[in-house]
Amino acid sequence: MFINFFYSLRDHGIPVSPTSFLRLHKALNTGQVLSLKDLYTVARSTLVKSERYFDSYDQIFAHYFEGAEMPPITDLELDEIARALLEEWLKNPAQMADALGIDESTLRQYTPEELIQYFLDRLKEQTKEHHGGNRWIGTGGTSPVGHSGVHPGGMRVGGSGGGMSAIKVALERRYRDYSHQGPLTQSQMGEALKKLRRMVPSGPRDVVNIDKTIYETMKNAGEIEIVFDKRLKDRLKVILMIDNGGWSMDPYVHIVQVLFDYARDQFKDVKTYFFHNTIYEKVWEDPTRYKKPEKIITFPSRDLETRLVIVGDASMAPYELMYESGSIYFEERKSKASIENLKFLAKTFRHAVWLNPRPRNQWSHTWTIDAIQEVFPMYELTLDGLDKAVNYLMLRN
Amino acid sequence: MDTTDRGNSFQKFQGASKYVLDEELAKIVNVSMALEMPLLLKGEPGTGKTMLAHAIAENLSMPLIVLNVKSSMKLVEALYQYDTLTRLNDSRFGDSTRDVSNIEDYIKMGKIGQAFVSDRRTVLLIDEIDKADTDFQDDMLDILDQMEFDIIEIDKTMKAKNRPVIIITSNAKKDLSDPFLGRCNFHHIAFPDTDMMKRIIAVHFPNLDRDVADTCIEAFYRFRRIDGIEKKPATRELINWIRALKADPDFDVSALKRGDVPYLGVFFKKSTDLAMAGKMVARSRN
Numbered sequence: 028m029f030i031n032f033f034y035s036l037r038d039h040g041i042p043v044s045p046t047s048f049l050r051l052h053k054a055l056n057t058g059q060v061l062s063l064k065d066l067y068t069v070a071r072s073t074l075v076k077s078e079r080y081f082d083s084y085d086q087i088f089a090h091y092f093e094g095a096e097m098p099p100i101t102d103l104e105l106d107e108i109a110r111a112l113l114e115e116w117l118k119n120p121a122q123m124a125d126a127l128g129i130d131e132s133t134l135r136q137y138t139p140e141e142l143i144q145y146f147l148d149r150l151k152e153q154t155k156e157h158h159g160g161n162r163w164i165g166t167g168g169t170s171p172v173g174h175s176g177v178h179p180g181g182m183r184v185g186g187s188g189g190g191m192s193a194i195k196v197a198l199e200r201r202y203r204d205y206s207h208q209g210p211l212t213q214s215q216m217g218e219a220l221k222k223l224r225r226m227v228p229s230g231p232r233d234v235v236n237i238d239k240t241i242y243e244t245m246k247n248a249g250e251i252e253i254v255f256d257k258r259l260k261d262r263l264k265v266i267l268m269i270d271n272g273g274w275s276m277d278p279y280v281h282i283v284q285v286l287f288d289y290a291r292d293q294f295k296d297v298k299t300y301f302f303h304n305t306i307y308e309k310v311w312e313d314p315t316r317y318k319k320p321e322k323i324i325t326f327p328s329r330d331l332e333t334r335l336v337i338v339g340d341a342s343m344a345p346y347e348l349m350y351e352s353g354s355i356y357f358e359e360r361k362s363k364a365s366i367e368n369l370k371f372l373a374k375t376f377r378h379a380v381w382l383n384p385r386p387r388n389q390w391s392h393t394w395t396i397d398a399i400q401e402v403f404p405m406y407e408l409t410l411d412g413l414d415k416a417v418n419y420l421m422l423r424n
Numbered sequence: 425m426d427t428t429d430r431g432n433s434f435q436k437f438q439g440a441s442k443y444v445l446d447e448e449l450a451k452i453v454n455v456s457m458a459l460e461m462p463l464l465l466k467g468e469p470g471t472g473k474t475m476l477a478h479a480i481a482e483n484l485s486m487p488l489i490v491l492n493v494k495s496s497m498k499l500v501e502a503l504y505q506y507d508t509l510t511r512l513n514d515s516r517f518g519d520s521t522r523d524v525s526n527i528e529d530y531i532k533m534g535k536i537g538q539a540f541v542s543d544r545r546t547v548l549l550i551d552e553i554d555k556a557d558t559d560f561q562d563d564m565l566d567i568l569d570q571m572e573f574d575i576i577e578i579d580k581t582m583k584a585k586n587r588p589v590i591i592i593t594s595n596a597k598k599d600l601s602d603p604f605l606g607r608c609n610f611h612h613i614a615f616p617d618t619d620m621m622k623r624i625i626a627v628h629f630p631n632l633d634r635d636v637a638d639t640c641i642e643a644f645y646r647f648r649r650i651d652g653i654e655k656k657p658a659t660r661e662l663i664n665w666i667r668a669l670k671a672d673p674d675f676d677v678s679a680l681k682r683g684d685v686p687y688l689g690v691f692f693k694k695s696t697d698l699a700m701a702g703k704m705v706a707r708s709r710n
Contacts, residue, residue: 044606050459057458065451072452073459076605078466078612237508244512251516253509259496 032091041080228257268300270339304343305365327375334420335379341396348395369402380416384408443479444624456609462590467613470658473593477549490549491535493556499563502534506577527578545586554594558601565607636677657691665690683708
């Protein structure tokens with residue numbers, strides 16, 4: 028039952044697993060699903076495991092069981108679907124190639140970026156010209172785009188249950204707010220940063236060390252000798268350098284700073300500095316980059332285990348980065364080339380990353396991003412990127 | 425599969441005295457119980473995720489066992505604890521009734537262990553699972569899947585006498601790991617809308633004047649809509665606020681209607697938020 032519905036969900040990038048599909052059938056057998064609305068609820072709770080997909084689910088459900096028009100897919104949604112497809116592809120290329128009717132070996136030569144593009148192109152083809160679902164997601168015309176969905180009209184047996192039909196509920200698109208990965212919010216950032224810590228013993232000795240206690244007791248001929256240890260506390264230092272000049276950074280500066288402040292009780296100290304476009308001789312403690320300069324040359328005197336996080340779009344004219352006296356500010360004209368300063372920082376702090384708020388697929392268009400990427404590992408300023416950056420920062424070596 | 429009247433053999437969950445249950449959620453709870461699967465609840469704070477477990481326990485009159493997950497927690501702590509210090513002490517002084525040579529005397533059950541050894545079916549609430557790391561989460565679900573765990577020290581397998589009703593909550597915006605999600609049913613509790621909120625308030629304050637309730641709820645949603653608030657007030661704050669108003673003999677609903685809002689501190693726990701809300705109140709009064 029509902030096999031096509033299942034594939035519709037998959038085709039729209041909702042990661043539904045066969046196991047969960049079987050579980051749905053088990054649920055149907057419990058005698059608890061008496062109406063279409065029940066089906067809507069139960070299928071969602073068994074199949075869909077994140078509120079991000081609730082909106083897509085609503086639309087597909089409405090289409091499948093009532094034949095409602097699928098709203099045209101926006102580019103952003105396409106983007107997400109393509110990404111999901113890529114993930115599937117990476118997990119099991121053979122199966123995907125088979126399902127899509129394409130040659131696995133041709134796709135194997137593509138880079139992930141090219142693959143995404145390829146998926147995007149095919150998806151767009153699909154949305155534009157719909158020939159019975161054969162162009163792309165070829166599961167026998169089950170694509171929910173258009174009016175080919177199966178419509179089992181006789182499902183509603185137990186009354187509409189509760190005044191609002193499932194279709195109506197589904198059509199409300201109550202979960203639209205959750206569907207996109209929108210900008211990073213504070214709580215999301217806090218989540219990602221939780222992992223960024225270094226536990227060292229500190230404070231009073233008030234935790235019993237059992238192994239040592241037993242050892243000491245034995246040594247003491249059975250007379251109990253209890254050994255206490257200090258608790259582990261996080262003592263990680265973080266230096267944050269933020270590019271706060273240039274219009275492209277404006278939307279991000281605030282959230283980045285607030286959130287590092289947010290995480291302050293986790294870190295022993297967070298130092299925030301500002302720069303414009305790239306780093307020359309100095310960075311500033313005040314956002315106006317005027318009152319409290321700090322010379323780059325003094326940084327090696329700090330704790331070298333400090334984690335350095337630089338946030339910036341890394342986009343500028345190549346000469347700003349590469350030439351001596353490349354600064355756009357006159358008073359900085361005497362300095363070394365900025366790239367040298369960056370290399371100096373990277374050498375000083377072995378745990379350093381660059382977070383870039385620009386979407387990764389735009390990176391290859393900017394020369395300076397490439398150049399900086401050779402100095403610092405660069406991650407997207409998204410939940411995912413932040414996660415990876417934190418993992419990198421916590422590597423031992 | 426045998427479908428005849430299986431649904432009836434399960435106890436069904438219909439809401440509790442202090443918990444307003446929407447029908448959708450009731451269905452999900454019942455199906456999860458029938459499928460014997462843990463139910464994972466997400467949603468912003470104050471949407472009643474934790475309350476749900478309390479309500480289920482009350483409604484089905486099962487004991488509730490709460491495991492508050494902490495970031496430093498190890499899975500074994502949730503299962504059982506081997507009290508070495510007491511044993512060491514007993515072996516030295518030998519003045520207890522416990523048998524020092526029997527390690528089992530020194531095994532204490534953790535929260536999950538308690539749910540397993542309980543003679544009655546229990547509701548096991550695993551609160552804020554997102555605080556623990558991924559390994560904890562996955563390993564825990566293994567145990568909840570198999571309904572058994574080993575006590576290494578005494579080489580004994582503990583099997584669950586009764587499969588507990590498992591409710592797991594998570595505040596994280598981030599998704600949990602795939603294997604974890606694969607083994608749970610999932611529901612996201614949206615923030616209650618005005619009508620739902622009226623019902624919730626009516627349950628908590630049965631004698632509250634309709635007019636007062638509506639005015640309070642309206643004010644509450646107005647506060648939630650303020651831009652730039654860091655921590656939005658949730659249901660809990662509203663209930664506390666109404667409680668405060670009720671306790672205040674000088675409270676006058678017409679003043680509230682004019683935009684004069686007392687006890688803002690109940691709503692806003694952060695000083696910047698409070699300042700912002702204060703400004704808004706001052707503006708609306710003029």
